[in-house]
Amino acid sequence: MIIKKWNSFLFYTDEEEWLNEMAAKGYHLVKYSFYRYHFEVGEPGKYEYRMELLNAFPTSPIGTQYIDFMKDLGVECVDTRGRWVYFRRLANDEPFDIYTDNTSKKKHLNRVITSFFIFALLNLYIMISNTFFTNEFQLTDYIVIFNWIVEFIFIYIIMKYVKMKRELKASGQETLFLNK
């Protein structure tokens, strides 16, 4: 049986947490389509979910190579959203972490920060062009207000991710390669 739920998140970490809470209750994500999450009803706690932003599109050669590699390690790609991938693995005693070293964790967060930074720049560009160049319609005034709100949300998101990066706990593995 499939149940569908609407939801949206500012932070992927919250989304991940929610997906794992759902999985613990026996609702396992099988599909994502435009803020709608499709869950298959099954055994509670069967899967653990993790999200990852790839540096390429999941359908590109680099993306499929990575997803194939993950599959070989028992990590299944459930669905994708842009460059984001929803991964899951059968739950066991070990925590499911895609990255075990801090260098890789930081790299991933940097990727997330960069993607929001690009959105923030695009929004800023639209805001500036609406403010200075096309002022004949009143409508643009409202768009500019909307742009301001969106810009502040993006800045808030970026700042939170930067904070997350700083607060990465010292793990057993700081880095794999000392001379890098």
Next chain:
Amino acid sequence: MKHEPLTEAVYYLLLAFKTPLHGYGAMQYVEEISQHRVKLGPGTLYGAIKTLVGKGWIELVPATKNSRRKEYVLTEIGEGVLQAEMKRLEELLLNGQKIMRGEADDH
């Protein structure tokens, strides 16, 4: 050629590729040989293999190039890196033992 010290994860990973092995096998090998002390997440392992191939320390087994389960094996350079690291570790161990036994009186 002077080598940087290796982390335990990379040291064990190189040992894993002494004979041709795929990613899943390497992950299990590292965990077992370190008695579950060293764990590699799948993403971390993927990055490590890519870096090791980039450095020329391991290489793709040509026969598995188009297979979904790619296998990798230690290269000559990689073997040299391992030998150099073993020598360094041996020095550390021998010096430690000598001093802790009180044999060294020249300090």
